[in-house]
Amino acid sequence: MLFHKxxxxxxxxxxxxxxxxxxxxxxxxxxxxxxxxxxxxANSFPPSQSLTLPFPAxxxxxxxxxxxxxxxxxxKNAGYAYDPQQDIxxxxxxxxxxxxxxxxxxxxxxxxxxxxxxCESINFDYNDQKWMVxxxxxxxxxxxxxxxxxxxxxxHYTLPGLFRGMxxxxxxxxxxxxxxxxxxxxxxxxxxxxxxxxWLTGFKLGEFSQPWELSMTICLTFPEEAxxxxxxxxxxxxxxxxxxxxxxxxxxxxxxxxxxxxxxTTRTPSTDSLIQAKNKALCEKYLEITGPYNNILDKxxxxxxxxPDLYKNVIKIAKSKAFYEIWIKIILLGLTSLVGFxxxxxxxxxxxxxKLE
Numbered sequence: 001m002l003f004h005k006x007x008x009x010x011x012x013x014x015x016x017x018x019x020x021x022x023x024x025x026x027x028x029x030x031x032x033x034x035x036x037x038x039x040x041x042a043n044s045f046p047p048s049q050s051l052t053l054p055f056p057a058x059x060x061x062x063x064x065x066x067x068x069x070x071x072x073x074x075x076k077n078a079g080y081a082y083d084p085q086q087d088i089x090x091x092x093x094x095x096x097x098x099x100x101x102x103x104x105x106x107x108x109x110x111x112x113x114x115x116x117x118x119c120e121s122i123n124f125d126y127n128d129q130k131w132m133v134x135x136x137x138x139x140x141x142x143x144x145x146x147x148x149x150x151x152x153x154x155x156h157y158t159l160p161g162l163f164r165g166m167x168x169x170x171x172x173x174x175x176x177x178x179x180x181x182x183x184x185x186x187x188x189x190x191x192x193x194x195x196x197x198x199w200l201t202g203f204k205l206g207e208f209s210q211p212w213e214l215s216m217t218i219c220l221t222f223p224e225e226a227x228x229x230x231x232x233x234x235x236x237x238x239x240x241x242x243x244x245x246x247x248x249x250x251x252x253x254x255x256x257x258x259x260x261x262x263x264x265t266t267r268t269p270s271t272d273s274l275i276q277a278k279n280k281a282l283c284e285k286y287l288e289i290t291g292p293y294n295n296i297l298d299k300x301x302x303x304x305x306x307x308p309d310l311y312k313n314v315i316k317i318a319k320s321k322a323f324y325e326i327w328i329k330i331i332l333l334g335l336t337s338l339v340g341f342x343x344x345x346x347x348x349x350x351x352x353x354x355k356l357e
Contacts, residue, residue, distance in 0.1 A: 066297045067296075116210075139210070142205060220252050
């Protein structure tokens with residue numbers, strides 16, 4: 001089944017993007033059109049509350065680059081690219097993170113590694129397969145950001161005394177879907193993202209936020225309405241009400257403010273406070289050093305020269321390679337003890353940490 005499908009957006013005065021520049025796109029073939037036409041279904045929001053997503057009147061390629069090929073390569077090696085229009089970093093389509101897939105352990109490990117983020121996993125069955133759509137928002141060390149991820153179930157696994165659940169693999173190119181989000185802080189737009197993707201992200205360097213200050217307006221377009229219906233079933237099981245999403249055909253718009261699903265056990269008020277104090281101090285240090293400069297190239301050079309240790313935190317953007325490597329090794333060791341070496345290698349053939357390049 002081919003999952004590529006064109007989604008058409010309209011820059012609407014009622015849009016949550018209305019005080020922000022239109023989002024550039026990689027796809028220059030689409031023309032403006034609303035995904036929520038006038039004959040709205042019964043379970044959509046009232047017209048006065050309708051949230052439509054923008055599309056530039058003159059579509060253009062997404063700008064990339066800091067102006068320094070060496071710095072761009074460093075950012076690329078971390079799995080990201082830089083958008084100078086919004087001054088944000090975002091994940092590319094084929095970063096090394098794609099081989100890491102997803103499991104709940106990643107969310108559990110986030111707080112101890114400096115990331116205080118709201119995590120929302122929407123699980124559903126479709127076409128005889130397990131699927132998961134994940135939403136994340138919060139403070140990732142030195143950056144405020146948001147993420148949407150699309151994954152398929154690969155295998156169940158158990159780490160005695162630690163975890164039992166599903167490991168998901170990232171979807172293939174043919175299974176990627178059009179997705180968009182607006183990330184707001186206390187009602188103010190921080191960034192917007194739109195693309196056909198499996199892992200759509202946006203990160204604002206030096207911005208400090210508490211997760212509860214952030215909200216995401218998310219749009220997903222599945223290849224057919226049956227898959228959308230299955231996803232809605234997952235939303236309902238997670239605790240979402242009809243007031244928190246609206247549907248038009250195979251497209252769905254979701255308001256992600258407070259998570260409905262159980263949050264990682266590693267997040268507690270006391271530890272969150274300690275970690276966020278550290279994150280706030282890092283952001284303040286970054287802003288202090290970069291304050292005199294108005295472009296990312298000069299800012300990065302200033303950080304590298306004046307605070308080399310801080311520079312190392314900056315260039316990892318969000319979740320570092322070390323973050324994934326630790327847990328993939330734990331998963332491999334756990335599977336080896338449970339099912340034997342040969343079978344564990346077969347199950348995790350795409351998870352070899354040597355391939356996280």
